[in-house]
Amino acid sequence: MLRIAVFLALALASAASAQQRKTILMITDAEGVGGVCRQDQTDPKDAEMRQLLTGEINAAVDGFLAGGAGDVIVWDGHDGSQTLSTLTIHPKARMIQGSLGASMLMERHFAAVAYVGQHSKADVRGGIMAHSFSSLGIQTMTLNGKTVGEIDVIAAMAGHFDTPAIMLSGDQAAADELKEIVPDAEMAVVKEGLGRYACLSLSAPAARDLIREAARRSVAKIGKIKPYKIPGPVTLQIEYTTRNSLAFEAQYRTGAEVLGDRTIRFKGKDILDVWRLYRSR
Helix, strand or coil, X not given: CHHHHHHHHHHHHHHHHHHHCCEEEEEECCCCCCCCCCHHHHCCCCHHHHHHHHHHHHHHHHHHHHHCXXXXXXXXXXXXXXXXXXXXXXXXXXXXXXXXXXXXXXXXXXXXXXEEEECCCCCCCCCCCCCCCCCCCEEEEEECCEECCHHHHHHHHHHHCCCCXXXXXXXXXXXXXXXXXXCCCEEEEEEEEEECCEEEECCHHHHHHXXXXXXXHHHCCCCCCCCCCCCCCEEEEEEECCCCCCCHHHHHCCCEEECCCCEEEEEECCHHHHHHXXXXX
């Protein structure tokens, strides 16, 4: 009992510290970065993309700190977490590399979460390289019947732990997607989709200025923007692409229902529960 009490005390202290210091978790991607419009540009070792993404990240960190945040943690969220470097990220930021796990580390109760370089969900007109977690593997993803991608899932996971999503930079389609569920979040639209691999983009300096200001303004909204919550129970349905038939043993996965050769459904009491079921193998 003493160990449990100590653990709970430490967890509460950590959560209180994150809120008091206004620690912001910034989740990054590449398809939504200004000037990135083709699939080949999203290779994590592409030098220009890394420079463009890092510039936008550092502008956001500048903005968050100027707005009153005490700490900014950057998660390298693109393609296996091998895109960013501690040599070039903002000197006052900290960086996570590797998987965050099913909870996305939200149990740390950050003051807020933000997206930089974000793309929209799959099957969106005008969404530049739009996809839902896996462009090659997943055709459609739904939560309680609503089509979703990273934006909804991350916001819902944060909301499960009472953390709001306050800011997004990316293409217009991504901004529209977050605006639908968090109307008061700050947006920095750095490009417009003219096709899946065609875009009208701001220059890198202009994109950074826009992101810096959106980030600065967003900090003042902490405590005013309500966390996005999906009421339970929650159903998550995944339709994979035609090249990704489900394995025979998929029918034996906990909480799973196989609906066809490429479609599986999970049911859980809440977003964390259902996402754990999906992530378990």
